[in-house]
Amino acid sequence: MLIRIDPGSGVAIYDQIAASVRADASRGTLQPGDRLPAARELADALDVNIHTVLRAYQQLRDEGLVDLRRGRGAVVTDAASAGSAIVASVRTLVADARSAGIPPQTLIALIREEYPA
Amino acid sequence: MTTPATASATRPARSRLPRSIWLVTVALPLVVVAAAVAVQLAWLPQLPDPVATHWGGTAAPNGFGPAWSVVALTAGLGIGLVVLFGVILGTVRGAAPTAMHKFLAVTSLATALFVAVLTTVTLAVQLGLDDARDARLEAWMIGASLGAALLPAVLAWFVLPRAVHPGEQQLPTTPLELAPGERSAWIATTRLRGGVLAVIVVAVVLVVVATVLATFASGGAVWPILIAPVIVALVSVVVGVAWRVRVDASGLLVRTLPLGWPRVRIPIAEVASVTAVQVEPLAEFGGWGWRVSPVGGFGLVARRGDALLVTRRDGRRFTVTVDDAATAASLLAAYAASATQIGERAP
Numbered sequence: 001m002l003i004r005i006d007p008g009s010g011v012a013i014y015d016q017i018a019a020s021v022r023a024d025a026s027r028g029t030l031q032p033g034d035r036l037p038a039a040r041e042l043a044d045a046l047d048v049n050i051h052t053v054l055r056a057y058q059q060l061r062d063e064g065l066v067d068l069r070r071g072r073g074a075v076v077t078d079a080a081s082a083g084s085a086i087v088a089s090v091r092t093l094v095a096d097a098r099s100a101g102i103p104p105q106t107l108i109a110l111i112r113e114e115y116p117a
Numbered sequence: 118m119t120t121p122a123t124a125s126a127t128r129p130a131r132s133r134l135p136r137s138i139w140l141v142t143v144a145l146p147l148v149v150v151a152a153a154v155a156v157q158l159a160w161l162p163q164l165p166d167p168v169a170t171h172w173g174g175t176a177a178p179n180g181f182g183p184a185w186s187v188v189a190l191t192a193g194l195g196i197g198l199v200v201l202f203g204v205i206l207g208t209v210r211g212a213a214p215t216a217m218h219k220f221l222a223v224t225s226l227a228t229a230l231f232v233a234v235l236t237t238v239t240l241a242v243q244l245g246l247d248d249a250r251d252a253r254l255e256a257w258m259i260g261a262s263l264g265a266a267l268l269p270a271v272l273a274w275f276v277l278p279r280a281v282h283p284g285e286q287q288l289p290t291t292p293l294e295l296a297p298g299e300r301s302a303w304i305a306t307t308r309l310r311g312g313v314l315a316v317i318v319v320a321v322v323l324v325v326v327a328t329v330l331a332t333f334a335s336g337g338a339v340w341p342i343l344i345a346p347v348i349v350a351l352v353s354v355v356v357g358v359a360w361r362v363r364v365d366a367s368g369l370l371v372r373t374l375p376l377g378w379p380r381v382r383i384p385i386a387e388v389a390s391v392t393a394v395q396v397e398p399l400a401e402f403g404g405w406g407w408r409v410s411p412v413g414g415f416g417l418v419a420r421r422g423d424a425l426l427v428t429r430r431d432g433r434r435f436t437v438t439v440d441d442a443a444t445a446a447s448l449l450a451a452y453a454a455s456a457t458q459i460g461e462r463a464p
Contacts, residue, residue, distance in 0.1 A: 001304055002301065002302075002303045003302050003303070004299065005299065006298065006299040006300075007299075008296065008297070008298045008299075035306075037361075041363070042302065042304065045302035045304060045363055045365040046300050046365070047365075
């Protein structure tokens with residue numbers, strides 16, 4: 001599992017950690033049932049405070065991407081695999097848009113229309 | 118934050134071993150055995166009955182039997198050994214010939230030659246004799262048979278294609294693009310799975326049961342001798358079935374689970390090059406677990422497939438099997454490159 005953080009990016013570190021896990025899950029590198037590294041180990045590897053990692057894990061739990069259980073650590077839930085299907089659809093959609101000559105802004109506008117926030 | 122652009126580790130199409138390896142392992146030895154059998158059959162009318170079949174410490178024979186038994190021994194032992202080596206070679210998979218493949222091939226040839234030449238020589242010294250007891254097999258004849266077996270095998274080693282090292286045909290990994298000041302880490306766990314794990318568990322259970330039975334049967338007399346293999350078996354299982362691989366700014370850290378020891382640590386300043394490779398456990402490491410082999414170097418091997426290969430500045434290689442090794446390799450390569458630029462980098 002690859003976790004990338006850039007302290008100079010202005011985004012909170014815990015947000016970056018959570019985003020990395022989300023990206024790994026949607027790419028299929030993380031499968032349902034996989035266990036995330038222990039918070040202490042990840043904090044050590046990234047040279048950040050352990051509470052930063054725990055906060056990221058809690059954020060992922062709130063999104064339903066992982067289960068946090070005492071003694072078992074953070075386990076990826078079935079919700080993670082749903083993401084990979086979307087990634088495949090997005091790739092197809094982008095490829096179609098590109099071949100049809102639709103610029104990115106138009107495509108994003110079309111998606112916003114279908115899926116208002 | 119950008120999504121890392123990692124090249125997916127595509128498994129190279131597995132081609133077969135070169136025909137020359139199979140030729141030396143199977144075809145040539147069979148020809149040698151067949152030739153020896155043919156010569157021995159042609160000699161049958163000129164041999165005494167019975168012939169000498171066994172020699173003790175002196176040049177004079179001390180065992181006798183019918184002449185056909187020597188021919189049967191040549192054919193049976195010769196063909197049996199060739200089949201055995203052929204089966205082993207078929208098991209040690211791999212596309213390119215490693216030193217392991219070549220060693221099997223020339224050993225098969227040498228063994229077949231030795232069997233064929235030595236049995237033929239034992240008959241040759243009895244040609245034209247009326248009584249096999251007059252036959253003399255001198256020590257130099259055995260030495261000459263050995264030489265006749267080894268010389269072609271050594272020649273075959275040099276004629277066969279050069280042995281390849283795992284990873285040498287791979288392109289160096291493209292380093293991940295790191296933003297200045299970026300701190301990234303890659304962590305994954307490898308576990309022995311399926312068949313290999315089952316074999317280990319069965320082996321350990323057998324060793325333990327056998328030890329317990331032997332201890333009871335001997336009234337407790339032999340346990341000090343038998344306890345050693347049990348300890349070796351248990352320790353090798355505890356330290357060799359799972360490990361966690363971690364790549365971060367400080368380098369590579371591999372810790373066996375669940376104890377976290379033994380471990381392998383390669384500081385980033387010692388990393389000379391990094392590649393993601395496809396490992397063939399038998400052909401490159403001669404097995405699974407903690408391995409040291411002239412072909413693959415030092416390795417921690419769980420299965421065939423994705424592995425991270427790190428070459429240190431002093432030339433030593435370390436291979437560890439782990440899923441998604443391509444991502445690990447690109448991150449480690451990126452940190453190694455930036456460590457080289459900065460020169461002395463504090464961990």
